[in-house]
Amino acid sequence: SIVSAAIAVFAIASKTAAGKPPNILWIVAEDICPDLGCYENQLVITPYIDRLATQGVRYTNAFTTSPICSASRSAFFTGMYQTTIGAHNHRSHRDDDYELPKGVHLITDYFRQARYYTANLEKHGELTGGSGKTDFNFKSTKPFDGSHWSQLKSNQPFFAYINFKEAKPGHWDDNLQLIDRVDPAEVTLPPYWPDCPEARVALANYLDSLQRLDMRVGETLKRLEDEGIADNTIVIFFADHGRAMTRCKQWLYDGGIHVPLIVRLPDRRQAGTVNPNLVSAIDITATTLDLAGIEQPANMQGRIFLGPAAHKRDFIIAARD
Numbered sequence: 001s002i003v004s005a006a007i008a009v010f011a012i013a014s015k016t017a018a019g020k021p022p023n024i025l026w027i028v029a030e031d032i033c034p035d036l037g038c039y040e041n042q043l044v045i046t047p048y049i050d051r052l053a054t055q056g057v058r059y060t061n062a063f064t065t066s067p068i069c070s071a072s073r074s075a076f077f078t079g080m081y082q083t084t085i086g087a088h089n090h091r092s093h094r095d096d097d098y099e100l101p102k103g104v105h106l107i108t109d110y111f112r113q114a115r116y117y118t119a120n121l122e123k124h125g126e127l128t129g130g131s132g133k134t135d136f137n138f139k140s141t142k143p144f145d146g147s148h149w150s151q152l153k154s155n156q157p158f159f160a161y162i163n164f165k166e167a168k169p170g171h172w173d174d175n176l177q178l179i180d181r182v183d184p185a186e187v188t189l190p191p192y193w194p195d196c197p198e199a200r201v202a203l204a205n206y207l208d209s210l211q212r213l214d215m216r217v218g219e220t221l222k223r224l225e226d227e228g229i230a231d232n233t234i235v236i237f238f239a240d241h242g243r244a245m246t247r248c249k250q251w252l253y254d255g256g257i258h259v260p261l262i263v264r265l266p267d268r269r270q271a272g273t274v275n276p277n278l279v280s281a282i283d284i285t286a287t288t289l290d291l292a293g294i295e296q297p298a299n300m301q302g303r304i305f306l307g308p309a310a311h312k313r314d315f316i317i318a319a320r321d
Contacts, residue, residue, distance in 0.1 A: 021116075021157040022266060023233040024288055027220060029213055030069065030133070031167045031244040034060070034260040036210060043182050044207050048218030049262070052237060054272045056264030057306065062279040063316045064241045067249055067256030070135045071321070072241045072281065077106050077136065077143075079285030079302035081317065087137035089321050097139050103299055107285050108143050108159060114294050117155035119146040121162040128223045130162040130216075153227050157292070162220055166213040167206065169244050175208035182207040190255070192247055206243060234291055235264040238284060250320065257318050263306060265291075278313040279305050 037046040038053035039060070065081055066072040066088070074087035078100065082088040085104050092098075100106075108118040120143070123129030127149065134143060144161070145151075152158050165171055175181065184200035187207065193199045217237065224230035239259035242248045248255030261279060264271075286302035289295070290309055296302075303311040 020232055021114075022292060023152075023157050023229060024111075024116075024159045024292060025220075025224070025233055025235050026159075026161040026284075026288070027217060027235065027237040028161065028163050029167060029237070029239045029260075030163065030165045031169075031241065031249060032210060032213070032239045032260065033242045033248070033255060033258050035207060035243070036214075036260060038262075039260060041207070043186055044210050045180055046210060046214035048214050048221060049237065049260075052217070052221065052235065052264055053262050055268055056235070056262050057270045057273050057275055059261040059263075059275050059277070059279050059305075061276055062238065062259050062261035062281070063257045063318060064239075064259055064281040065257075065316075065318050067241045067251055067318070067320055069133075069240045070137050073135050074137045076240075076281040076285055076302075077108075077134070078104055079107065079282050079289075079297075079300040080104055081282065081301055081319075082137070083319050084301065085138070088319060089137065091135075092137050093139070098137075099139050103297075105297075106140065106143050107288065110289055110294055110297070111159040111292070112145070114292065115157075116292070117146065117151070117158040118144045119148070119151060119155075119158060119160045120144040121149060121160055122147045124148055128219045131165045133163045133165065149223055149227065153229060156229070156232070159288075159292075164213055164216045166216060167209040167243070169206075172205045172209055174212060175205055178208055178211055180211070182211075190247070202245065206245060232266055234266060234288075235262075236284060236288065237262040238281065252318055252320050256320075263287075277305065278316050280313065280316045283313075 038050040064072045065075045068090045071082040075082040121129050122132035182204040184204040187203045238261045242256040282302035283305045286296045287304050290304045
């Protein structure tokens with residue numbers, strides 16, 4: 001087994017109302033902060049994410065362990081700090097066959113051990129799906145079993161992941177298709193930016209991209225309903241790091257590591273609540289395992305933040321290189 005016997009004790013205890021182990025869906029957005037409607041940004045129209053927040057728990061103090069994608073993703077896909085596992089330099093280890101340290105595994109490895117199907121929901125043609133991005137700073141031969149929505153219904157329980165890149169600056173040209181665009185004159189600029197037309201347009205374009213992201217999230221949630229699997233699926237929405245703007249992405253300020261986090265449970269427990277506790281992105285890994293009834297490995301650095309085994313953090317740790 002890829003997982004040592006000492007940590008491979010699986011008790012699928014978190015049954016849904018139907019008596020089945022829950023499905024899990026991670027919806028990961030690239031390059032965003034909590035700038036959505038449900039986080040009290042009145043300029044942004046994000047009805048689908050806002051509705052998700054009313055159906056789940058919205059966390060106001062969630063932070064990634066790195067302000068850049070590859071290091072951050074390496075951390076939350078393992079539940080370990082990127083500095084612990086040698087994955088902290090951005091886009092490192094792409095050509096040297098670097099592997100994770102002994103005893104450290106991807107979250108999908110633990111789910112497979114618990115007889116879950118794993119999928120990275122990529123877009124096939126015009127069908128609903130994400131970019132397929134993983135961006136690990138280590139070698140991973142086959143992190144997922146499948147890549148298509150059609151595989152999920154017949155392969156339950158599943159752990160699925162879908163990645164959206166709408167908020168990355170290279171994709172902002174697509175904002176032109178929006179009907180209700182954010183007016184640059186109405187945005188509130190960060191105090192460390194100059195108040196000039198270029199800064200206002202840039203921020204407005206970023207906020208427009210969140211509205212396009214919301215459409216993708218809406219399509220995804222509808223697909224769960226259409227497939228008849230929504231009532232047995234835990235949905236966790238978060239971001240890989242903060243917005244890709246000056247003094248944000250790549251920097252250890254709030255703009256680089258403060259992210260949205262919403263958790264919707266099948267029974268809608270704690271629906272519409274707001275939780276101000278500190279959460280690290282590596283805690284999402286530990287909590288996801290716990291929600292599925294999978295015992296957290298003893299060496300995993302993430303902490304459970306939801307449910308009977310929840311721990312309350314006094315601080316979070318983040319690092320950049």
